[in-house]
Amino acid sequence: xxxxxxxxxxxxxxxxxxxxxxxxxxxxxxxxxxxxxxxxxxxxxxxxxxxxxxxxxxxxxxxxxxxxxxxxxxxxxxxxxxxxxxxxxxxxxxxxxxxxxxxxxxxxxxxxxxxxxxxxxxxxxxxxxxxxxxxxxxxxxxxxxxxxxxxxxxxxxxxxxxxxxxxxxxxxxxxxxxxxxxxxxxxxxxxxxxxxxxxxxxxxxxxxxxxxxxxxxxxxxxxxxxxxxxxxxxxxxxxxxxxxxxxxxxxxxxxxxxxx
Numbered sequence: 001x002x003x004x005x006x007x008x009x010x011x012x013x014x015x016x017x018x019x020x021x022x023x024x025x026x027x028x029x030x031x032x033x034x035x036x037x038x039x040x041x042x043x044x045x046x047x048x049x050x051x052x053x054x055x056x057x058x059x060x061x062x063x064x065x066x067x068x069x070x071x072x073x074x075x076x077x078x079x080x081x082x083x084x085x086x087x088x089x090x091x092x093x094x095x096x097x098x099x100x101x102x103x104x105x106x107x108x109x110x111x112x113x114x115x116x117x118x119x120x121x122x123x124x125x126x127x128x129x130x131x132x133x134x135x136x137x138x139x140x141x142x143x144x145x146x147x148x149x150x151x152x153x154x155x156x157x158x159x160x161x162x163x164x165x166x167x168x169x170x171x172x173x174x175x176x177x178x179x180x181x182x183x184x185x186x187x188x189x190x191x192x193x194x195x196x197x198x199x200x201x202x203x204x205x206x207x208x209x210x211x212x213x214x215x216x217x218x219x220x221x222x223x224x225x226x227x228x229x230x231x232x233x234x235x236x237x238x239x240x241x242x243x244x245x246x247x248x249x250x251x252x253x254x255x256x257x258x259x260x
Contacts, residue, residue, distance in 0.1 A: 007072060012060035013080055016041060017049035023156035024257065025077065026050035027097025029119075029240060030184055031142070031149070031173040033059035036094075039246045040253075047258055048090065054082055055096070056178020066183030069189045071095035071256070072073050073184070074103040081111060083244035090257050091202075092116040094242060095215060096184065102165040102193045102223070105200035115200075118207035119239050121219035122193040122226075130189035134182060142181050152214045153239045165243060197226035204230040207249070209240060214239040231256070 003010045014034055016024060033054035044050055054061040054069070057075060076200050077100060081089060090113050093101040098120025124130060137145050150159065150170050159166050165215045202229050208220035217234070224232040233252040237244035 002083070004080050004083035004223060006056070006076040006083075009056045009064045009076065010062040011053055011056060011076060011080060013051065013053045013084070015049065015051050015084065017045050019049065021049040022237050023051055023084075023086050025036070025051045025053075025081075025089050025091050027077070027091070027093035027100055028055060028058070029095035029097065030188060031058075031176045031181055032169070033172060035059075035172065036240070037168075037242065040242060040250060043250045043254065047254060051080070051086070051089070052083065053077075055184065057184055058176055063177050063180050066179065066186060068183040069106075070099055070103050070187050073187060074100045075166040076106070077104060077221070078111065080109060087111070088113055090114050090116075091117065092253055092257075094207075095120050095239065097194065098187055098215075098257050099188065099191055102196055103202060105202040105204065106193075106196040107199075109201040112202045114203045114205075115185045116205045116207060116256060116259050118249070119209045119212055119215050119220070119241050120206075120223065121215040122187075122197060122223050123191065123219075126191060127189060129189070130185065130199070134185055134189075137181060137185075138179070142176050142178055142259060146170045146174045149173055154244055155211050158238070160194040162222045169240065169243065194222075194226070197223060198228065200227045200230075205252070205259075206230055206232045208232055209237045209239055210234055211236070211238045212241075 096116035206224040242249040
């Protein structure tokens, strides 16, 4: 699979599906790799040429010195598209992937057919919460936050029902390079996309987790209410909704992206 140079950083990319299909780019949450989307590959590949990637500072991609910004991370996506020769794509981003999507929808709308912004926020007023988390991770390492993070990412019922999935996600999170996690988390903390939303000219679906404590339902409602013509879908999950409710998630995404 290709490695693409994006603004001075090698980005690991995986592409699946025939060249003639429309492209769908999947973008992960903070502290995950492209394997967060493994459960979507089979159903989505029936309709799209899938492009998945590890964000800089994560997985098999390079790690550059911070600070990062959401603009830098979104421009990495445009570099990936240019490197693969993709003129126009569909987008599905969850959490941090949705934040990149807002920037792209406002600043490069001509590159995208439709967008799904899932379990995400345009702004975090509570800087103290982020600073406390960053201090903990900086002091004790990424693995020290893994168990607490699983409680934010998944409902209690799902954690009890599928401990194997939780263990896999906890291991993925714990393996995130410290400096990559910190630089990306700082970009999330400092992001303010509220003024961008009215400029998003791409047809957009906002997926809202009914039980999401990380990007609360009100944050998704705000995004939906401020992107012209945006639609929303409420999913019965916490934060990582594509894993907690894969059928609901897949159906919502495909119904929106393949609608004629």
